[in-house]
Amino acid sequence: MNGWIVSANDLVVGTVVYYAADGWSGDIGDAAVAADRIAAKKLLAASESAVRDNRVVEPYLVEVELCRGKLSPLRLREQLRHRGPSVAQAGG
Amino acid sequence: MYRYDEFDAQVVRERVAQFRGQVARRLAGELSEEEFKPLRLMNGVYLQLHAYMLRVAVPYGTLSSRQLRKLAHIAATYDKNYGHFTTRQNIQFNWPQLRDIPDILGELSEVEMHAIQTSGNCIRNVTADPFAGAAADEIEDPRPICELIRQWSTFHPEFTFLPRKFKIAVTGAPKDRAAIKVHDIGLRMHRNAAGAPGFEVVVGGGQGRTPMIGKTIRRWLARNEILAYLEAIMRVYNLHGRRDNKYKARVKILVHEIGAEQFAAQVEREYENSAGQTRKALPDADEIRRIARHFAPPIGEAEAKADDGEGAKKLRAARAADGGFDLWCRASLAAHKIPGHAIVTVSLKPAGGIPGDATAEQMRSVAGLAERFSHGEVRVSHEQNLVLPWVRAAEVHELWRGLRDSGLAAANAGLAGDIICCPGLDYCTLATARSIPVAQQLGVRLGGTKRQRDIGGLSINISGCINACGHHHVGNIGILGLEKKGREFYQITLGGSADENAAIGDIIGPGFAAEEVGDAVDMVVGTYLKIRRAGETFIDAYRRVGAEPFKEALYAA
Known part of the structure; x- marks a missing residue:
C-alpha cells in the first residue's frame, strides 16, 4: 500500500524529521500516514503549524510504501534522507 | 601569506x-x-x-x-x-x-577565515593556481591580484545582488592549473611584446547545464588596470544579464547571445566612461606592493642561491632505493621555481575513499607536516587535493613517510584514480544521482599505481547533477548522474579538458545504469590503450581519433 507522509528538517539541528501524531519524530516509523492525496494535503497543512512554531523547516510530502508494517520512501532521494548517506563517512 | x-x-x-x-x-x-x-x-x-x-x-x-x-x-x-x-x-x-x-x-x-561569498548571487571566492608563487613555469604569483580582487569584491554594494553567482579564476602561469576558461572571468598572466606582464581576460566560460569555454575579450591588460576593467565587465553584466530566468542568468549566456565582440565593445566603452571615477579610487602602487609583500616566497634569496644540488641528489638516491616512494614522487612532485625545492601534491583520493574528504586527524597531520616541511603553508586545489608548496628536495622522503603514516600517500595525483567528485545525492539537495559510490567503485577498479601509471594522465570527473560541481564537462572522461524513471543512470562524456586547451566533453551516447558504469569506463580506457601511439595521453588520442572507436567499443555489442 502506498501513502504519503510529511518530512522536514529540524530548525535547530537540521536533521531529518517526520510529522507524527504527537509532533515530530526522527523515526520514520512514527510518521502519520495519509492514504490518499486529499488526506495528504490535510496532513501537510496540519504540519505547517510547526513551521510557525519554529520547530522545522520546509515540510513537504513524501510518497511511501507500507510493506510488512514498515514505511519506506519510494524515491531514492527520500530513501537516502531516511537512511543517511549510502557511503561510510571519513570521520566515522 | x-x-x-x-x-x-x-x-x-x-x-x-x-x-x-x-x-x-x-x-x-x-x-x-x-x-x-x-x-x-x-x-x-x-x-x-x-x-x-x-x-x-x-x-x-x-x-x-x-x-x-x-x-x-x-x-x-x-x-x-x-x-x-x-x-x-x-x-x-x-x-x-x-x-x-x-x-x-x-x-x-x-584565524582570519570566514564563509562570506561562498553562496548567493555575488562575486564568489576567487580561485587560483594551487602552485601559485612556487611553480617553475610561473611568470608572477597571481595571488596579490587575487587578494586585491577579494578586497574589492567583498561586500561591494554594486555587485551584491547580481543576476547570478559569479566566479573568477586567476593563473600566473602558461600551464593552466586553475581552469580559467570555465569561469565567468578567467585571468591568465602573460607578457606583451614589450615583455611586461599583464593579463589575458577571458569571459563567459562555465559549466552547469550550458557548458561553455570562455572567450578572450582583452589580449593583454596591465595589472594596475585589473580592478577598473573587472568593474566594467561587472557593470555590463549587471545591466544586461537576465534576471527573468535563472538558467539564462550567467554571464556566459549574455556573452553567447550578444557575441564576444559586442560584449567586449560594451566593456571597453564602460571602461573608458568609468575610468575617470573608478581608476582614481583604485589602490595606489604602494598598496599593491604592500599586498604583494605578504606573498613573498618564504625561502630567502640566500638559501635559494646556496643550493648545491645535494638535496636533489639525496632525493634521487631515495627514489632509486625505494620503488613505492619513486612511484609516489612521479605523481606528486612538480617543478619548483627555487632550486633544490619541490611542490608536493597530497592526494585526497585513496582507492575506495571519498574524493576530497579529510578527517580532522589528517588535517592536523598535514598542518604539522606543513610546519616541518613547507613553511607552514598549504594549498587546496580544484582537483580536491592539498598541496605543500615549499618543500626542500632533501626532505621529500621524510615528508612522504609522514604522509604515509596518516594514510595520505596515495600515488595517483594526475592519474585516473585522482577523481574529481561532488557530494552528489548522498548529501546534496540539488543532486539527481549519487556520485561518491561511482568514484569509489572506479577508484578500486582502476587498479594500483602501476596500472594507473601505464594508463598515464587521465582525468575522470563525476557530477551528481547537471549543475556540474564535479566538473564532469571538462573531465577527459566525464560522468553525469541523472535520474530516469526513479533510477540512477549515468551519462558519459569524452574529450573534456580544464587546462589551457580547455574543451567541453562530447556526450558519447545513451547513459548507463549504475552497475554498468565501471565496465563502461574500463571499456573506454581499454580502447584508449589499444589505439594510443607512443607517448600519447588519453586526451591526445581522443583528439586524434574522435569519438567513433569509443562509441563502437561501448555500444556495438
Whole structure:
C-alpha cells in the first residue's frame, strides 16, 4: 500500500524529521500516514503549524510504501534522507 | 601569506556578530525561513538533505597550518570529524547545527577565515593556481591580484545582488592549473611584446547545464588596470544579464547571445566612461606592493642561491632505493621555481575513499607536516587535493613517510584514480544521482599505481547533477548522474579538458545504469590503450581519433 507522509528538517539541528501524531519524530516509523492525496494535503497543512512554531523547516510530502508494517520512501532521494548517506563517512 | 589588516579583522568580526543576531532571531521566531534563508546563504549556510552545511572560503586556495588546524578543530568539535574540500578550493562541513554556526564563524574569524561569498548571487571566492608563487613555469604569483580582487569584491554594494553567482579564476602561469576558461572571468598572466606582464581576460566560460569555454575579450591588460576593467565587465553584466530566468542568468549566456565582440565593445566603452571615477579610487602602487609583500616566497634569496644540488641528489638516491616512494614522487612532485625545492601534491583520493574528504586527524597531520616541511603553508586545489608548496628536495622522503603514516600517500595525483567528485545525492539537495559510490567503485577498479601509471594522465570527473560541481564537462572522461524513471543512470562524456586547451566533453551516447558504469569506463580506457601511439595521453588520442572507436567499443555489442 502506498501513502504519503510529511518530512522536514529540524530548525535547530537540521536533521531529518517526520510529522507524527504527537509532533515530530526522527523515526520514520512514527510518521502519520495519509492514504490518499486529499488526506495528504490535510496532513501537510496540519504540519505547517510547526513551521510557525519554529520547530522545522520546509515540510513537504513524501510518497511511501507500507510493506510488512514498515514505511519506506519510494524515491531514492527520500530513501537516502531516511537512511543517511549510502557511503561510510571519513570521520566515522 | 596575506594577513588581515585592522579593516579586514573588523569587517569579519562585525559580520559574525551580525549573523549571531540573525540566528538568534530565527531561533526565537522573529525571522521566518523565507526571511532568514538569504541571510544564512550570505554566510555560507545551506540546508542539505540530512543537515545544514557550512561552506568556508579558502581565498585562492591558500591556507596556513594554523588555519588548517582550526578547520580540524571545527570538524572534531562541531561536525562528524571530517571536512570535504571542494572544486572551488573551499571546505564544506556537512553536519553543523544551526545553533553552533555563529560559534564556528567566531572561531574561524580568530584565524582570519570566514564563509562570506561562498553562496548567493555575488562575486564568489576567487580561485587560483594551487602552485601559485612556487611553480617553475610561473611568470608572477597571481595571488596579490587575487587578494586585491577579494578586497574589492567583498561586500561591494554594486555587485551584491547580481543576476547570478559569479566566479573568477586567476593563473600566473602558461600551464593552466586553475581552469580559467570555465569561469565567468578567467585571468591568465602573460607578457606583451614589450615583455611586461599583464593579463589575458577571458569571459563567459562555465559549466552547469550550458557548458561553455570562455572567450578572450582583452589580449593583454596591465595589472594596475585589473580592478577598473573587472568593474566594467561587472557593470555590463549587471545591466544586461537576465534576471527573468535563472538558467539564462550567467554571464556566459549574455556573452553567447550578444557575441564576444559586442560584449567586449560594451566593456571597453564602460571602461573608458568609468575610468575617470573608478581608476582614481583604485589602490595606489604602494598598496599593491604592500599586498604583494605578504606573498613573498618564504625561502630567502640566500638559501635559494646556496643550493648545491645535494638535496636533489639525496632525493634521487631515495627514489632509486625505494620503488613505492619513486612511484609516489612521479605523481606528486612538480617543478619548483627555487632550486633544490619541490611542490608536493597530497592526494585526497585513496582507492575506495571519498574524493576530497579529510578527517580532522589528517588535517592536523598535514598542518604539522606543513610546519616541518613547507613553511607552514598549504594549498587546496580544484582537483580536491592539498598541496605543500615549499618543500626542500632533501626532505621529500621524510615528508612522504609522514604522509604515509596518516594514510595520505596515495600515488595517483594526475592519474585516473585522482577523481574529481561532488557530494552528489548522498548529501546534496540539488543532486539527481549519487556520485561518491561511482568514484569509489572506479577508484578500486582502476587498479594500483602501476596500472594507473601505464594508463598515464587521465582525468575522470563525476557530477551528481547537471549543475556540474564535479566538473564532469571538462573531465577527459566525464560522468553525469541523472535520474530516469526513479533510477540512477549515468551519462558519459569524452574529450573534456580544464587546462589551457580547455574543451567541453562530447556526450558519447545513451547513459548507463549504475552497475554498468565501471565496465563502461574500463571499456573506454581499454580502447584508449589499444589505439594510443607512443607517448600519447588519453586526451591526445581522443583528439586524434574522435569519438567513433569509443562509441563502437561501448555500444556495438
